[in-house]
Amino acid sequence: MKLLASKTSPYARKVRIAFAEKKIEYTLVEQNPWEPGNVVGDHNPLGKVPVLVLEDGTNLFDSRVIVEYIDLVSPVSRLIPEPTRQRILVKRWEALGDGLLDAAVGARLEAMRPKRQQSAENLDRQMGKMRSAVDAMSRDLGDRAWCNGEAYTLADIATGVALAYLDFRHPEFAWRDSAPNLARQLQKLAKRPSFDHTQP
Ligand SMILES: N[C@@H](CCC(=O)N[C@@H](CS)C(=O)NCC(=O)O)C(=O)O
Known part of the structure:
Protein backbone atom coordinates (compact mmCIF):
# COMPACT_ATOMS: atom_id res chain seq x y z
CA MET A 1 0.00 0.00 0.00
CA SER A 74 -6.83 -5.35 10.94
CA PRO A 75 -8.39 -6.16 14.30
CA VAL A 76 -5.30 -4.83 16.13
CA SER A 77 -6.08 -1.81 18.35
CA ARG A 78 -9.63 -1.04 17.24
CA LEU A 79 -9.92 2.70 16.66
CA ILE A 80 -13.62 2.87 15.75
CA PRO A 81 -16.15 0.89 17.80
CA GLU A 82 -18.55 -1.61 16.22
CA PRO A 83 -21.63 -0.17 14.46
CA THR A 84 -23.46 1.19 17.44
CA ARG A 85 -24.16 4.62 18.81
CA GLN A 86 -20.54 4.66 20.08
CA ARG A 87 -19.30 4.39 16.50
CA ILE A 88 -21.35 7.41 15.48
CA LEU A 89 -20.10 9.39 18.46
CA VAL A 90 -16.48 8.62 17.55
CA LYS A 91 -17.17 9.71 13.95
CA ARG A 92 -18.74 12.88 15.32
CA TRP A 93 -15.50 13.65 17.20
CA GLU A 94 -13.65 13.04 13.96
CA ALA A 95 -15.96 15.44 12.12
CA LEU A 96 -15.31 18.05 14.80
CA GLY A 97 -11.53 17.58 14.57
CA ASP A 98 -11.57 17.67 10.77
CA GLY A 99 -13.89 20.68 10.84
CA LEU A 100 -11.48 22.51 13.12
CA LEU A 101 -8.74 21.66 10.63
CA ASP A 102 -10.83 22.88 7.69
CA ALA A 103 -11.26 26.24 9.44
CA ALA A 104 -7.60 26.43 10.49
CA VAL A 105 -6.39 25.54 6.98
CA GLY A 106 -8.89 28.05 5.53
CA ALA A 107 -7.61 30.80 7.84
CA ARG A 108 -4.02 30.03 6.89
CA LEU A 109 -4.76 30.10 3.16
CA GLU A 110 -6.57 33.42 3.58
CA ALA A 111 -3.66 34.89 5.53
CA MET A 112 -1.22 33.71 2.84
CA ARG A 113 -2.98 35.65 0.08
CA PRO A 114 -1.40 38.95 -0.99
CA LYS A 115 -2.40 41.57 1.61
CA ARG A 116 -4.61 43.52 -0.80
CA GLN A 117 -6.64 40.42 -1.72
CA GLN A 118 -7.20 39.23 1.84
CA SER A 119 -10.70 39.18 3.28
CA ALA A 120 -10.79 40.16 6.95
CA GLU A 121 -14.36 38.91 7.01
CA ASN A 122 -13.39 35.41 5.90
CA LEU A 123 -10.46 35.33 8.30
CA ASP A 124 -12.77 36.27 11.20
CA ARG A 125 -15.29 33.68 10.09
CA GLN A 126 -12.69 30.88 10.09
CA MET A 127 -11.23 32.07 13.41
CA GLY A 128 -14.74 32.03 14.90
CA LYS A 129 -15.17 28.42 13.81
CA MET A 130 -11.79 27.52 15.30
CA ARG A 131 -12.77 29.05 18.61
CA SER A 132 -16.20 27.43 18.81
CA ALA A 133 -14.78 24.03 17.77
CA VAL A 134 -12.20 24.20 20.58
CA ASP A 135 -14.93 25.24 23.04
CA ALA A 136 -17.10 22.29 21.99
CA MET A 137 -14.18 19.84 22.28
CA SER A 138 -13.34 21.13 25.73
CA ARG A 139 -16.96 20.92 26.88
CA ASP A 140 -17.43 17.43 25.46
CA LEU A 141 -14.19 16.08 26.94
CA GLY A 142 -14.91 17.53 30.38
CA ASP A 143 -12.79 15.75 32.98
CA ARG A 144 -12.87 12.36 31.26
CA ALA A 145 -9.70 10.48 30.34
CA TRP A 146 -10.64 9.89 26.68
CA CYS A 147 -12.78 11.77 24.17
CA ASN A 148 -15.24 8.91 23.74
CA GLY A 149 -16.00 6.14 26.20
CA GLU A 150 -13.37 4.48 28.34
CA ALA A 151 -10.65 3.91 25.77
CA TYR A 152 -8.34 5.57 23.26
CA THR A 153 -10.08 5.79 19.87
CA LEU A 154 -10.05 7.68 16.60
CA ALA A 155 -11.83 10.46 18.54
CA ASP A 156 -8.60 11.15 20.45
CA ILE A 157 -6.45 10.93 17.31
CA ALA A 158 -8.63 13.43 15.42
CA THR A 159 -8.76 15.79 18.39
CA GLY A 160 -5.02 15.59 19.09
CA VAL A 161 -4.07 16.11 15.45
CA ALA A 162 -6.32 19.17 15.13
CA LEU A 163 -5.01 20.80 18.33
CA ALA A 164 -1.40 20.08 17.36
CA TYR A 165 -2.04 21.71 13.98
CA LEU A 166 -3.14 24.90 15.78
CA ASP A 167 0.23 24.94 17.54
CA PHE A 168 2.04 24.30 14.26
CA ARG A 169 0.32 26.84 11.99
CA HIS A 170 -1.45 29.22 14.37
CA PRO A 171 0.92 29.56 17.34
CA GLU A 172 -0.72 32.90 18.20
CA PHE A 173 -4.11 31.19 18.72
CA ALA A 174 -4.01 30.75 22.50
CA TRP A 175 -6.45 27.85 22.77
CA ARG A 176 -4.92 26.46 25.99
CA ASP A 177 -6.10 29.46 28.05
CA SER A 178 -9.75 28.49 27.72
CA ALA A 179 -9.26 24.72 27.48
CA PRO A 180 -6.80 23.38 30.08
CA ASN A 181 -8.40 19.93 29.82
CA LEU A 182 -7.55 19.79 26.10
CA ALA A 183 -4.02 20.98 26.86
CA ARG A 184 -3.60 18.02 29.25
CA GLN A 185 -5.10 15.67 26.68
CA LEU A 186 -2.68 16.78 23.96
CA GLN A 187 0.25 16.46 26.36
CA LYS A 188 -0.81 12.89 27.07
CA LEU A 189 -1.36 12.03 23.39
CA ALA A 190 1.95 13.57 22.32
CA LYS A 191 3.77 10.92 24.38
CA ARG A 192 2.43 8.11 22.22
CA PRO A 193 5.03 6.90 19.67
CA SER A 194 2.41 7.26 16.90
CA PHE A 195 2.07 10.99 17.63
CA ASP A 196 5.76 11.49 18.32
CA HIS A 197 6.94 9.90 15.05
CA THR A 198 4.51 11.85 12.88
CA GLN A 199 5.24 15.37 14.06
CA PRO A 200 5.22 17.81 11.15
N1 LIG B 1 -11.30 16.20 3.70
C1 LIG B 1 -9.97 15.89 3.24
C2 LIG B 1 -9.10 17.15 3.33
C3 LIG B 1 -7.74 16.93 2.68
C4 LIG B 1 -7.02 18.25 2.42
O1 LIG B 1 -7.62 19.34 2.39
N2 LIG B 1 -5.70 18.15 2.23
C5 LIG B 1 -4.92 19.32 1.91
C6 LIG B 1 -3.54 19.21 2.53
S1 LIG B 1 -3.60 19.56 4.24
C7 LIG B 1 -4.72 19.38 0.41
O2 LIG B 1 -4.35 18.38 -0.16
N3 LIG B 1 -4.95 20.54 -0.21
C8 LIG B 1 -4.73 20.73 -1.60
C9 LIG B 1 -5.84 21.51 -2.25
O3 LIG B 1 -6.81 21.90 -1.55
O4 LIG B 1 -5.76 21.72 -3.45
C10 LIG B 1 -9.38 14.75 4.05
O5 LIG B 1 -9.83 14.53 5.18
O6 LIG B 1 -8.51 14.02 3.56
Whole structure:
Protein backbone atom coordinates (compact mmCIF):
# COMPACT_ATOMS: atom_id res chain seq x y z
CA MET A 1 0.00 0.00 0.00
CA LYS A 2 1.22 3.47 -0.83
CA LEU A 3 0.13 6.59 1.03
CA LEU A 4 0.43 9.79 -0.96
CA ALA A 5 0.85 12.48 1.65
CA SER A 6 2.81 15.50 2.73
CA LYS A 7 4.41 15.38 6.15
CA THR A 8 2.78 18.68 7.11
CA SER A 9 -0.79 17.67 6.20
CA PRO A 10 -2.78 17.16 9.40
CA TYR A 11 -5.34 14.98 7.59
CA ALA A 12 -2.48 12.76 6.44
CA ARG A 13 -1.07 12.78 9.96
CA LYS A 14 -4.35 11.38 11.26
CA VAL A 15 -4.00 8.49 8.80
CA ARG A 16 -0.30 7.96 9.60
CA ILE A 17 -1.09 7.80 13.32
CA ALA A 18 -3.83 5.25 12.61
CA PHE A 19 -1.36 3.13 10.60
CA ALA A 20 1.13 3.27 13.48
CA GLU A 21 -1.46 2.34 16.11
CA LYS A 22 -2.68 -0.56 13.99
CA LYS A 23 0.91 -1.65 13.23
CA ILE A 24 0.21 -1.82 9.49
CA GLU A 25 3.11 -1.44 7.05
CA TYR A 26 2.80 1.03 4.17
CA THR A 27 5.03 3.12 1.96
CA LEU A 28 4.88 6.87 2.39
CA VAL A 29 5.15 8.66 -0.96
CA GLU A 30 5.70 12.33 -0.23
CA GLN A 31 3.61 14.57 -2.44
CA ASN A 32 2.87 18.26 -2.04
CA PRO A 33 -0.41 19.02 -3.85
CA TRP A 34 0.61 22.67 -4.17
CA GLU A 35 3.89 21.93 -5.95
CA PRO A 36 4.03 21.79 -9.77
CA GLY A 37 4.60 18.27 -11.10
CA ASN A 38 2.90 16.46 -8.23
CA VAL A 39 0.90 13.36 -9.17
CA VAL A 40 -1.91 13.68 -6.60
CA GLY A 41 -4.45 14.55 -9.30
CA ASP A 42 -3.77 11.21 -11.02
CA HIS A 43 -5.05 9.44 -7.89
CA ASN A 44 -7.63 11.84 -6.47
CA PRO A 45 -9.79 14.02 -8.73
CA LEU A 46 -9.96 16.53 -5.88
CA GLY A 47 -6.18 16.94 -5.95
CA LYS A 48 -5.85 16.51 -2.20
CA VAL A 49 -3.76 14.39 0.12
CA PRO A 50 -3.92 11.91 1.72
CA VAL A 51 -4.66 9.22 -0.85
CA LEU A 52 -4.16 5.52 -0.13
CA VAL A 53 -3.27 3.49 -3.21
CA LEU A 54 -4.17 -0.17 -2.65
CA GLU A 55 -2.27 -3.11 -4.16
CA ASP A 56 -4.93 -3.51 -6.88
CA GLY A 57 -4.63 0.16 -7.84
CA THR A 58 -7.77 1.37 -6.07
CA ASN A 59 -7.34 4.94 -4.82
CA LEU A 60 -8.95 5.63 -1.44
CA PHE A 61 -9.68 9.15 -0.23
CA ASP A 62 -10.34 11.13 1.89
CA SER A 63 -8.72 10.66 5.32
CA ARG A 64 -11.98 9.51 6.93
CA VAL A 65 -12.47 6.76 4.37
CA ILE A 66 -8.83 5.70 4.67
CA VAL A 67 -8.94 5.47 8.46
CA GLU A 68 -12.13 3.46 8.32
CA TYR A 69 -10.52 1.10 5.80
CA ILE A 70 -7.37 0.68 7.91
CA ASP A 71 -9.46 -0.11 10.96
CA LEU A 72 -11.44 -2.72 9.01
CA VAL A 73 -8.47 -4.61 7.59
CA SER A 74 -6.83 -5.35 10.94
CA PRO A 75 -8.39 -6.16 14.30
CA VAL A 76 -5.30 -4.83 16.13
CA SER A 77 -6.08 -1.81 18.35
CA ARG A 78 -9.63 -1.04 17.24
CA LEU A 79 -9.92 2.70 16.66
CA ILE A 80 -13.62 2.87 15.75
CA PRO A 81 -16.15 0.89 17.80
CA GLU A 82 -18.55 -1.61 16.22
CA PRO A 83 -21.63 -0.17 14.46
CA THR A 84 -23.46 1.19 17.44
CA ARG A 85 -24.16 4.62 18.81
CA GLN A 86 -20.54 4.66 20.08
CA ARG A 87 -19.30 4.39 16.50
CA ILE A 88 -21.35 7.41 15.48
CA LEU A 89 -20.10 9.39 18.46
CA VAL A 90 -16.48 8.62 17.55
CA LYS A 91 -17.17 9.71 13.95
CA ARG A 92 -18.74 12.88 15.32
CA TRP A 93 -15.50 13.65 17.20
CA GLU A 94 -13.65 13.04 13.96
CA ALA A 95 -15.96 15.44 12.12
CA LEU A 96 -15.31 18.05 14.80
CA GLY A 97 -11.53 17.58 14.57
CA ASP A 98 -11.57 17.67 10.77
CA GLY A 99 -13.89 20.68 10.84
CA LEU A 100 -11.48 22.51 13.12
CA LEU A 101 -8.74 21.66 10.63
CA ASP A 102 -10.83 22.88 7.69
CA ALA A 103 -11.26 26.24 9.44
CA ALA A 104 -7.60 26.43 10.49
CA VAL A 105 -6.39 25.54 6.98
CA GLY A 106 -8.89 28.05 5.53
CA ALA A 107 -7.61 30.80 7.84
CA ARG A 108 -4.02 30.03 6.89
CA LEU A 109 -4.76 30.10 3.16
CA GLU A 110 -6.57 33.42 3.58
CA ALA A 111 -3.66 34.89 5.53
CA MET A 112 -1.22 33.71 2.84
CA ARG A 113 -2.98 35.65 0.08
CA PRO A 114 -1.40 38.95 -0.99
CA LYS A 115 -2.40 41.57 1.61
CA ARG A 116 -4.61 43.52 -0.80
CA GLN A 117 -6.64 40.42 -1.72
CA GLN A 118 -7.20 39.23 1.84
CA SER A 119 -10.70 39.18 3.28
CA ALA A 120 -10.79 40.16 6.95
CA GLU A 121 -14.36 38.91 7.01
CA ASN A 122 -13.39 35.41 5.90
CA LEU A 123 -10.46 35.33 8.30
CA ASP A 124 -12.77 36.27 11.20
CA ARG A 125 -15.29 33.68 10.09
CA GLN A 126 -12.69 30.88 10.09
CA MET A 127 -11.23 32.07 13.41
CA GLY A 128 -14.74 32.03 14.90
CA LYS A 129 -15.17 28.42 13.81
CA MET A 130 -11.79 27.52 15.30
CA ARG A 131 -12.77 29.05 18.61
CA SER A 132 -16.20 27.43 18.81
CA ALA A 133 -14.78 24.03 17.77
CA VAL A 134 -12.20 24.20 20.58
CA ASP A 135 -14.93 25.24 23.04
CA ALA A 136 -17.10 22.29 21.99
CA MET A 137 -14.18 19.84 22.28
CA SER A 138 -13.34 21.13 25.73
CA ARG A 139 -16.96 20.92 26.88
CA ASP A 140 -17.43 17.43 25.46
CA LEU A 141 -14.19 16.08 26.94
CA GLY A 142 -14.91 17.53 30.38
CA ASP A 143 -12.79 15.75 32.98
CA ARG A 144 -12.87 12.36 31.26
CA ALA A 145 -9.70 10.48 30.34
CA TRP A 146 -10.64 9.89 26.68
CA CYS A 147 -12.78 11.77 24.17
CA ASN A 148 -15.24 8.91 23.74
CA GLY A 149 -16.00 6.14 26.20
CA GLU A 150 -13.37 4.48 28.34
CA ALA A 151 -10.65 3.91 25.77
CA TYR A 152 -8.34 5.57 23.26
CA THR A 153 -10.08 5.79 19.87
CA LEU A 154 -10.05 7.68 16.60
CA ALA A 155 -11.83 10.46 18.54
CA ASP A 156 -8.60 11.15 20.45
CA ILE A 157 -6.45 10.93 17.31
CA ALA A 158 -8.63 13.43 15.42
CA THR A 159 -8.76 15.79 18.39
CA GLY A 160 -5.02 15.59 19.09
CA VAL A 161 -4.07 16.11 15.45
CA ALA A 162 -6.32 19.17 15.13
CA LEU A 163 -5.01 20.80 18.33
CA ALA A 164 -1.40 20.08 17.36
CA TYR A 165 -2.04 21.71 13.98
CA LEU A 166 -3.14 24.90 15.78
CA ASP A 167 0.23 24.94 17.54
CA PHE A 168 2.04 24.30 14.26
CA ARG A 169 0.32 26.84 11.99
CA HIS A 170 -1.45 29.22 14.37
CA PRO A 171 0.92 29.56 17.34
CA GLU A 172 -0.72 32.90 18.20
CA PHE A 173 -4.11 31.19 18.72
CA ALA A 174 -4.01 30.75 22.50
CA TRP A 175 -6.45 27.85 22.77
CA ARG A 176 -4.92 26.46 25.99
CA ASP A 177 -6.10 29.46 28.05
CA SER A 178 -9.75 28.49 27.72
CA ALA A 179 -9.26 24.72 27.48
CA PRO A 180 -6.80 23.38 30.08
CA ASN A 181 -8.40 19.93 29.82
CA LEU A 182 -7.55 19.79 26.10
CA ALA A 183 -4.02 20.98 26.86
CA ARG A 184 -3.60 18.02 29.25
CA GLN A 185 -5.10 15.67 26.68
CA LEU A 186 -2.68 16.78 23.96
CA GLN A 187 0.25 16.46 26.36
CA LYS A 188 -0.81 12.89 27.07
CA LEU A 189 -1.36 12.03 23.39
CA ALA A 190 1.95 13.57 22.32
CA LYS A 191 3.77 10.92 24.38
CA ARG A 192 2.43 8.11 22.22
CA PRO A 193 5.03 6.90 19.67
CA SER A 194 2.41 7.26 16.90
CA PHE A 195 2.07 10.99 17.63
CA ASP A 196 5.76 11.49 18.32
CA HIS A 197 6.94 9.90 15.05
CA THR A 198 4.51 11.85 12.88
CA GLN A 199 5.24 15.37 14.06
CA PRO A 200 5.22 17.81 11.15
N1 LIG B 1 -11.30 16.20 3.70
C1 LIG B 1 -9.97 15.89 3.24
C2 LIG B 1 -9.10 17.15 3.33
C3 LIG B 1 -7.74 16.93 2.68
C4 LIG B 1 -7.02 18.25 2.42
O1 LIG B 1 -7.62 19.34 2.39
N2 LIG B 1 -5.70 18.15 2.23
C5 LIG B 1 -4.92 19.32 1.91
C6 LIG B 1 -3.54 19.21 2.53
S1 LIG B 1 -3.60 19.56 4.24
C7 LIG B 1 -4.72 19.38 0.41
O2 LIG B 1 -4.35 18.38 -0.16
N3 LIG B 1 -4.95 20.54 -0.21
C8 LIG B 1 -4.73 20.73 -1.60
C9 LIG B 1 -5.84 21.51 -2.25
O3 LIG B 1 -6.81 21.90 -1.55
O4 LIG B 1 -5.76 21.72 -3.45
C10 LIG B 1 -9.38 14.75 4.05
O5 LIG B 1 -9.83 14.53 5.18
O6 LIG B 1 -8.51 14.02 3.56
